[in-house]
Amino acid sequence: MKHILLIYHFFHPDTVISARLFSDLAEELVCAGHSVTVFTGNRLIRTNAVLAEEENWNGVEIRRFSRPNFSQGSNVGRLFNSGVLQLKWLCGFFRRRREFDAVLVGTDPQFAYLMFPLLRLMNRRIRLIHWAFDLYPEAILVNSPAWMKRLAALTKPFVPWAYRRVDAMVDIGECMRKRLQAYGHGAECATLTPWALAEPPEVPESDPDVRRELFGEAKIGLLYSGTVGYAHDLSPFIRLARECRRRGIDAAFCFAGYGNQYKVQLAQLTKEDTNIRLAGFASEAELERRLAAADIHLISLRRGWEGIVVPSKFFGALAIGRPVLFSGPEESCIARWIADEKLGCVLDDASVAALHFIRELGNKPEVLEQARNHAWRIYREKFSRTAVCSRWLRLLAER
Numbered sequence: 017m018k019h020i021l022l023i024y025h026f027f028h029p030d031t032v033i034s035a036r037l038f039s040d041l042a043e044e045l046v047c048a049g050h051s052v053t054v055f056t057g058n059r060l061i062r063t064n065a066v067l068a069e070e071e072n073w074n075g076v077e078i079r080r081f082s083r084p085n086f087s088q089g090s091n092v093g094r095l096f097n098s099g100v101l102q103l104k105w106l107c108g109f110f111r112r113r114r115e116f117d118a119v120l121v122g123t124d125p126q127f128a129y130l131m132f133p134l135l136r137l138m139n140r141r142i143r144l145i146h147w148a149f150d151l152y153p154e155a156i157l158v159n160s161p162a163w164m165k166r167l168a169a170l171t172k173p174f175v176p177w178a179y180r181r182v183d184a185m186v187d188i189g190e191c192m193r194k195r196l197q198a199y200g201h202g203a204e205c206a207t208l209t210p211w212a213l214a215e216p217p218e219v220p221e222s223d224p225d226v227r228r229e230l231f232g233e234a235k236i237g238l239l240y241s242g243t244v245g246y247a248h249d250l251s252p253f254i255r256l257a258r259e260c261r262r263r264g265i266d267a268a269f270c271f272a273g274y275g276n277q278y279k280v281q282l283a284q285l286t287k288e289d290t291n292i293r294l295a296g297f298a299s300e301a302e303l304e305r306r307l308a309a310a311d312i313h314l315i316s317l318r319r320g321w322e323g324i325v326v327p328s329k330f331f332g333a334l335a336i337g338r339p340v341l342f343s344g345p346e347e348s349c350i351a352r353w354i355a356d357e358k359l360g361c362v363l364d365d366a367s368v369a370a371l372h373f374i375r376e377l378g379n380k381p382e383v384l385e386q387a388r389n390h391a392w393r394i395y396r397e398k399f400s401r402t403a404v405c406s407r408w409l410r411l412l413a414e415r
Contacts, residue, residue: 018117019051020412023105023131025097025124027056028073031300033328034124034149035061037210039076044405045412046075053077053116055105057097061088081105089276091164098125106131110138118143118412126152127171129178136181145184145411147208150325151195158320159246175199184411189349191323206411210328211401212335213300219337219392220308227309230295234268236378238341239310241298242329243275248316250281252343254292256367260374261291267374269314270295272306307336311377311384312360317344326350331399334359337392339377341370357394360387 022042026035042052058067058080071078081104086093102125109119119135119142121128129152132144153168153175160168179185179201186206187193193205231237238257244250250271257269271282272295285292298306307313313333317325322345330350333340340360342350351362361373377384397403 017049017051018412019053019115020045021053021055021109021116021119022122023055023119023128024122025057025101026061027054027078028076029067030060032061033210033213034122036213038122040211040401041405041408042076043074044401044408048409050412051077053079053112055079055081055108057101058082059085079108081108091161094126095167098127101125102128102131106134106138109135113139113142116142118145120145120147122147123149123152126156128152129175130171132178132181143183144181145186146179146182146203147186148192148196149188149210151192151323154195154324158324176201179203184414186411189323189326190352191347191349192326193323195323204414206407208404208407208411209326209399210331211399211404212328212332212395214304214307214332215335215400216304216308216337219388220304222309223305226305230270230272230293230306230309231268232293234291235266236268236311236374236384237309238267238269238312238314238374239272239307240270240314240316241272241307241310241332242327244271244273244278244281245275246277247318247321247325248275248277248281248327249318249343250316251284252363253314253316253341254284254289256363256370257289257292259367259371261289263371265371265375265378267291267378268293270310272296272298304336307332307338310338312374313338313340315340315342315344315350317342317348317350319345322348331395334391334395334399337388337395339387339391341373357398359391359394 022038024038026032028039045052054076067080069080081101083097083100086096088094153171156164156168176199179199182201182203185196185201185203186208187196188209260267268291270293274297315327315330317327341363342354343363354360354362361370363370
């Protein structure tokens with residue numbers, strides 16, 4: 017068995033999705049007999065709480081390194097936090113460089129890939145693995161202030177040099193793999209997707225009270241649940257809701273989101289949008305009942321963001337056994353998974369297919385039931401924690 021070091025900004029007990037995924041993976045590795053150490057930060061993403069420097073959690077050794085309390089919502093703050101943590105992690109690794117067989121580095125904090133050359137220099141025999149949840153500097157170059165774009169552009173020539181030190185490059189979708197391969201890294205490639213936080217053992221039924229709260233008495237309910245950021249666009253769904261109302265389709269749309277673009281994008285709603293409802297953030301304890309209240313889940317990705325991020329809410333929808341309606345590029349991995357596995361519908365400008373999809377599921381309960389069972393089965397087979405972590409174990413067993 018191996019001693020594996022995980023390096024990521026956030027970890028248990030943080031509840032942000034990526035932290036939960038790294039925590040789940042660490043647990044699975046320990047259960048498989050590996051020794052696991054985690055280098056992480058000492059602060060939670062949504063509070064000012066300072067965590068203990070050391071902790072043993074479910075057999076995982078956690079080493080938390082202090083960073084300034086600069087806001088993660090500020091570009092300058094995130095940059096300073098990233099620099100401080102990376103320097104401290106590298107120092108911590110140097111002191112223990114002979115202990116580890118493999119190092120797995122995530123993509124938070126931004127520019128974390130700059131550590132790879134130094135990690136390799138300190139231990140030439142160690143196996144370096146990169147798990148890319150999102151891509152930097154691409155995410156900065158797509159939508160950031162001009163000074164951040166200039167800074168990101170300055171780092172881009174160093175990316176191929178850094179990536180060529182990696183032994184295994186793990187992406188979360190085909191489009192992301194293509195972007196990574198464009199750097200000519202030459203590493204082994206693997207696609208290992210995120211899994212859902214809620215994984216019910218069977219397809220759950222809707223809670224009548226929660227459904228009524230979100231969708232009223234509508235025949236079919238469509239739910240957007242989660243972050244609304246620069247990579248997402250709710251406008252196509254709002255136009256679709258208006259078209260449903262115009263055509264007399266008894267469908268209610270609910271936007272239960274948060275994030276820096278949530279209120280901005282919903283400012284276009286008017287009093288005439290009577291089939292559109294809003295809901296706030298749901299705690300993890302409430303999440304499964306909320307997700308199960310919908311008939312269809314809405315997933316969004318702006319053009320230009322394909323391969324930079326992959327919306328994790330897609331996996332949450334399938335885990336709960338719900339088909340999806342996706343607004344985004346047809347060449348994105350979400351669109352391809354939907355088409356290949358028959359998991360829902362991709363929204364285009366004409367909306368014809370989407371309107372037919374909504375009407376059919378609303379009018380034919382047996383078709384909706386089949387769609388639910390199929391989505392849940394595909395998730396269990398291909399995207400579940402068990403399925404993905406078993407592939408992680410095979411990857412880490414190599415060499």
